[in-house]
Amino acid sequence: MTENQIREIVARVILSLDNSEASIPVEASARHVHLTKEAVEALFGKGTTLTKKRDLSQPGEFLSEQRIKLVTSKGEIANVAVLGPERKAVQVELSMTDCRSLGIKAPINLSGDLNGAGDVYLVSECGCYNAAKSVIVAKNHIHMTPADAEKYGVSDSQSVKVRIETSRPVTFEDVMIRVNPNFSLAMHIDFDEANACCLEKDSKGKIF
Numbered sequence: 455m456t457e458n459q460i461r462e463i464v465a466r467v468i469l470s471l472d473n474s475e476a477s478i479p480v481e482a483s484a485r486h487v488h489l490t491k492e493a494v495e496a497l498f499g500k501g502t503t504l505t506k507k508r509d510l511s512q513p514g515e516f517l518s519e520q521r522i523k524l525v526t527s528k529g530e531i532a533n534v535a536v537l538g539p540e541r542k543a544v545q546v547e548l549s550m551t552d553c554r555s556l557g558i559k560a561p562i563n564l565s566g567d568l569n570g571a572g573d574v575y576l577v578s579e580c581g582c583y584n585a586a587k588s589v590i591v592a593k594n595h596i597h598m599t600p601a602d603a604e605k606y607g608v609s610d611s612q613s614v615k616v617r618i619e620t621s622r623p624v625t626f627e628d629v630m631i632r633v634n635p636n637f638s639l640a641m642h643i644d645f646d647e648a649n650a651c652c653l654e655k656d657s658k659g660k661i662f
Contacts, residue, residue, distance in 0.1 A: 462603055464595065471540075471563070476661070477499060477619070477658035477660055478606075478639055478640070478641055478661065479639065479640050479656075479657075479658060479659075480616075480618055480640070480641045480643065481511060481526055481640050481642055481643075482642075482644065482645055482647075482648035482653055483592065483642045483643065483645075484535065484605065484645060485531070485534055485535070485548050485549065485575065485645075486535040486536065486537050486546075486547055487535070487544070487545065487546045488536075488537055488540075488541045488543075488544065488547075489540060489541070489544055489576075490540055490542065490543065490544055491502070493544050493583050494628075496581050496582075496583045497522060497576060497578040497581050497582075497583050498520060498578060498581070498626060499580050499581075502617070503540075504516075504518040504519075504520060504536065504538040504539065504540065505519040506518060506519075506538065508594060510650075511640050512597060512640070513539060513637070514539065514636065515538070515539075516537065516539070517537060517538075518526050518538045519624075520536045520578075521534060521536060521578075522534050522536060522578050523534065523576070523577040524548075524556060524574050524575070524576065524642075525576075526556045526573075526574055526575065526578050527557065528555070528556050528557030528558075529557070530556075530577075531555070533554065542562050543567070543588075544576075544585045544588045545571075546574055546585055546588045546589045547590060547592045547644075548588075548589060548644075549591065549598050550562075550644075550646055551645075553572065553591060556574065556632075558572040560589040560590050560591050562590070563591070563593055564595060564630060564632075565595075567580065567590070568588065568590065569574055571590050572589035573585070573586045573588070574588065574589050576647070580645075583639045585621045592644060592645070593630060594616075594643045595630040595639065595641070596629060596639075596640070596642075596661075597628040597634070597637040597638060598631065598632070598633055598639050599634070599635055599636060599637055599638075599639070602633075602639050604633070608661065609631065609633065609651070610631060610632065610633035611631065612631045613628050613631075614629050614631060614661050615628075615629065615661070615662055616629045616641060616661055618643075618651040618657060618658075618659045619659065619660065620654060620657050621652050622650075622651055624647075624651035626643070641659050647661055
């Protein structure tokens, strides 16, 4: 028996154990955009800042009152959420289904990595912004603090497998661990992935 086979057996045994402390919350991230100060003013007027509607699970992040429309030569998607606070670069996070409906070729990247990102126009009642090199399909990942990382025996930028425990369990491979003292423990997947595993409120996942 090879070392890899032994590791796989051990992983399956651990996965089968009923250990609620090993579970992590899983959240579905809907399509949204992050804007720079320049983009906010171009879309909503000079001197405008994002208006908080409610806080999100990650500390300091919020859903704003503002909404925009995504437009390409192939189609459009209206009422897209704008998240705050403002960032140094415009980033549009869509599902692969969204990208195909808009005719956008976008890479599966971690948030913040715009290498190879696609193009789209952002439109509001007040203006339009050419968001070139901004569209990605966000790679699934897990936010956690250093204490969480120690608890689960993982490290920043490590790739792991996660089994989503639902009525249609799915195991995601190559899920990236992101460690930061300011994070709150949660795995983020997009709506395509959430629908694939029948994700429900309070669904959990297990790292193995």
